[in-house]
Amino acid sequence: AVAIASSAFAQADPLPSWNDGPSKQAIESFVEKVTEEDGADYVAPDDRIAVFDNDGTLWVEHPAYTQFVFAMDRVKELAPEHPEWKEQQPFKAALEGDMKTLASYGKKGLVEIIMATHAGMTPAEFEAIVEKWIATAKHPRFKKPYTELAYQPMLELLDYLRDNGFKTFIVSGGGIEFMRPWTDRVYGVPPDQVVGSSIKTEFQDKDGKPELFRLPEMNFVDDGPGKPVGINQHIGQRPIAAFGNSDGDLQMLEWTTAGDGPRFGLIVHHTDAEREYAYDRDTQFGRLDKGLDLAPKEGWTVVDMKTDWKEIFPPEPKP
Amino acid sequence: AVAIASSAFAQADPLPSWNDGPSKQAIESFVEKVTEEDGADYVAPDDRIAVFDNDGTLWVEHPAYTQFVFAMDRVKELAPEHPEWKEQQPFKAALEGDMKTLASYGKKGLVEIIMATHAGMTPAEFEAIVEKWIATAKHPRFKKPYTELAYQPMLELLDYLRDNGFKTFIVSGGGIEFMRPWTDRVYGVPPDQVVGSSIKTEFQDKDGKPELFRLPEMNFVDDGPGKPVGINQHIGQRPIAAFGNSDGDLQMLEWTTAGDGPRFGLIVHHTDAEREYAYDRDTQFGRLDKGLDLAPKEGWTVVDMKTDWKEIFPPEPKP
Ligand SMILES: [Ca+2]
Ligand SMILES: [Ca+2]
Incomplete structure (x- = not known):
């Protein structure tokens, strides 16, 4: 030493x-x-x-990036309010967990998902959503x-x-x-x-x-x-x-x-x-x-x- | 008390x-x-x-705002490199200390002066300019x-x-x-x-x-x-x-x-x-x-x- x-x-x-x-x-x-x-x-x-x-x-x-997993979970959570997502990419791929198709939409697809899942509320409301998710979500391997x-x-x-x-x-x-x-x-x-x-x-x-x-x-x-x-x-x-x-x-x-x-x-x-x-x-x-x-x-x-x-x-x- | x-x-x-x-x-x-x-x-x-x-x-x-005074001083300092300012507003007014004319150009005029005097260098270079000015400039009344x-x-x-x-x-x-x-x-x-x-x-x-x-x-x-x-x-x-x-x-x-x-x-x-x-x-x-x-x-x-x-x-x- x-x-x-x-x-x-x-x-x-x-x-x-x-x-x-x-x-x-x-x-x-x-x-x-x-x-x-x-x-x-x-x-x-x-x-x-x-x-x-x-x-x-x-x-x-x-x-995958933790925030990416968070965004996928948010899509699933918000899906009942967005029946159109069942047929609309990149949301369809996100809902089906089809990462290959999702990846084919590149950064543009990801930004679309971020906007749909991270906007439309106050910072305090978003903070509460993050706090709740981070307290319960678990890493798939660990x-x-x-x-x-x-x-x-x-x-x-x-x-x-x-x-x-x-x-x-x-x-x-x-x-x-x-x-x-x-x-x-x-x-x-x-x-x-x-x-x-x-x-x-x-x-x-x-x-x-x-x-x-x-x-x-x-x-x-x-x-x-x-x-x-x-x-x-x-x-x-x-x-x-x-x-x-x-x-x-x-x-x-x-x-x-x-x-x-x-x-x-x-x-x-x-x-x-x-x-x-x-x-x-x-x-x-x-x-x-x-x-x-x-x-x-x-x-x-x-x-x-x-x-x-x-x-x-x-x-x-x-x- | x-x-x-x-x-x-x-x-x-x-x-x-x-x-x-x-x-x-x-x-x-x-x-x-x-x-x-x-x-x-x-x-x-x-x-x-x-x-x-x-x-x-x-x-x-x-x-006047201190940064406004700074910008006016910068215009004067840079004027030799910009002979066109003698005839070009809002710089002409700034050079002549004609605040009334300068004010008539409103926010747009001020932004033009800020861009001409605050940009075009690294942050470290700008910092040095500010340090030098703030160490020497004096308030007109006090x-x-x-x-x-x-x-x-x-x-x-x-x-x-x-x-x-x-x-x-x-x-x-x-x-x-x-x-x-x-x-x-x-x-x-x-x-x-x-x-x-x-x-x-x-x-x-x-x-x-x-x-x-x-x-x-x-x-x-x-x-x-x-x-x-x-x-x-x-x-x-x-x-x-x-x-x-x-x-x-x-x-x-x-x-x-x-x-x-x-x-x-x-x-x-x-x-x-x-x-x-x-x-x-x-x-x-x-x-x-x-x-x-x-x-x-x-x-x-x-x-x-x-x-x-x-x-x-x-x-x-x-x-
Ligand atoms: Ca990294
Ligand atoms: Ca103030």
């Missing part, structure tokens, strides 16, 4: 679910470097901004609520960074209001530190009751080149550390690590089919292709889930 | 620049109410969200940097709320990237807790150097009905307290105070021509008309600057 110089963290291992190895070493040496007050690479706490992709970086995204399928090593990493004065943000291609109801509880990230894709919201004042309404119209796509834009808009600072798992995180990783001073980029590589899933260049959810080639050139750390992670998921809560 | 029940705050007055009276009382009784753990109106720290308008609420906005013309009672109020577990946000019609360079220093509000109007930003990867560029195109107008929308987008929670000074804050005040549980709305009324300015229904900058009529019906506190505030500006720094 590598001896850790900083006395503050020599006492207890802040990353117990990480096996000793180059990934853990890289993380620890970056954190020690930027927090060492007299060091050449010291970064003031105000500038210690870390951004995390969500799906596949902080929690499971296979066999038979657990999705919020229990966050990665234990990443939860430790979030804590470790915050304990070292970092402000941690989620920057996800997923819906901002799909995440906000539970990110504080699961990740310790409050709603205002969540950046994501969004649909438009409109202020209305009906019968003297001021309210916001969710419109069936895209507002912002927080993916790929949208991630640096979303970060700039919400956070207003270039992060010094970025964590992702797919090519949708490339621009965020590039922009973060291209800044002056010490920078850190990390990619979670899904290599453990036994304990979780193994996928990279050839998958519908979380494709990692260019990123795998770029990482060594850019000096990004690539986490090998199989060898780097002692545990994948949090321990079972005591009965 | 009113005896303050809470022992924690009986020791020292957290709002020394506020005269005793109904405004100070209303603020203190709200804060005590929501922080009293066994009380009926207790609000958990996570939900203690307070939003503040900036111009005219936290700092001076007369004789002969001080604008950042020294924040209202001392409001600075105390920001601190008081934060000391009581509130998270404080700025929600301004002004440009988000015009404010972020100095809000932490002046108000203790970090960049990610600033909500404002914005122009579009685009990710570009030129010669392997990933960068963001500010485009001459509006992205979001954080004013009037845009304020609740901006709050929802950035903060993701309905605030329990809102502070404003003009009709541009109406929807923010309405939406905030219409929520369940204890709520607080406050309007700063500019009544002190001697120490600052006196204006409300009839002014170009910070018009307060409907708000004055609505406040008593809605139970919002209206601060009378003349009688409620012992001091307007922070004390002179010791030489």
Whole structure:
């Protein structure tokens, strides 16, 4: 094991679910470097901004994105109000669980389903719908609520960074209001530190009751080149550390690590089919292709889930 | 003087620049109410969200919005590169300081000037421009940097709320990237807790150097009905307290105070021509008309600057 110089963290291992190895070493040496007050690479706490992709970086995204499963369930729940969906694509495919046909409608089909299932209510009403679903839905393989399928090593990493004065943000291609109801509880990230894709919201004042309404119209796509834009808009600072798992995180990783001073980029590589899933260049959810080639050139750390992670998921809560 | 029940705050007055009276009382009784753990109106720290308008609420906005003055100075600075502006409105009027003609071009003219002076560079370059200007520009009447013309009672109020577990946000019609360079220093509000109007930003990867560029195109107008929308987008929670000074804050005040549980709305009324300015229904900058009529019906506190505030500006720094 590598001896850790900083006395503050020599006492207890802040990353117990990480096996000793180059990934853990890289993380620890970056954190020690930027927090060492007299060091050449010291970064003031105000500038210690870390951004995390969500799906596949902080929690499971296979066999399908959790929000995708949520949208499918919403279609089924709303179907009685929409008898026309039985014959109308892409809803017909969604109702029949025919993922192949659904996929043939591409992004356009997905957006249509999102608009039909995520709009037409207030943010508070949508939040209640998400809360109810997330409390009851279970992952098809692990038979657990999705919020229990966050990665234990990443939860430790979030804590470790915050304990070292970092402000941690989620920057996800997923819906901002799909995440906000539970990110504080699961990740310790409050709603205002969540950046994501969004649909438009409109202020209305009906019968003297001021309210916001969710419109069936895209507002912002927080993916790929949208991630640096979303970060700039919400956070207003270039992060010094970025964590992702797919090519949708490339621009965020590039922009973060291209800044002056010490920078850190990390990619979670899904290599453990036994304990979780193994996928990279050839998958519908979380494709990692260019990123795998770029990482060594850019000096990004690539986490090998199989060898780097002692545990994948949090321990079972005591009965 | 009113005896303050809470022992924690009986020791020292957290709002020394506020005269005793109904405004100070209303603020203190709200804060005590929501922080009293066994009380009926207790609000958990996570939900203690307070939003503040900036111009005219936290700092001076007369004789003109600070960002408007900045834009005029930028036009003058850029004029040598734009000889055509000498004959082209609204730039001609801006260069000549002819505010009447400039005003005749309305919002459209102002947007044209903003696009010509605020776009075409990276966010970091714009930040440097703002930093340089804000460090040197002086208010025409008070002969001080604008950042020294924040209202001392409001600075105390920001601190008081934060000391009581509130998270404080700025929600301004002004440009988000015009404010972020100095809000932490002046108000203790970090960049990610600033909500404002914005122009579009685009990710570009030129010669392997990933960068963001500010485009001459509006992205979001954080004013009037845009304020609740901006709050929802950035903060993701309905605030329990809102502070404003003009009709541009109406929807923010309405939406905030219409929520369940204890709520607080406050309007700063500019009544002190001697120490600052006196204006409300009839002014170009910070018009307060409907708000004055609505406040008593809605139970919002209206601060009378003349009688409620012992001091307007922070004390002179010791030489
Ligand atoms: Ca991902
Ligand atoms: Ca104002």
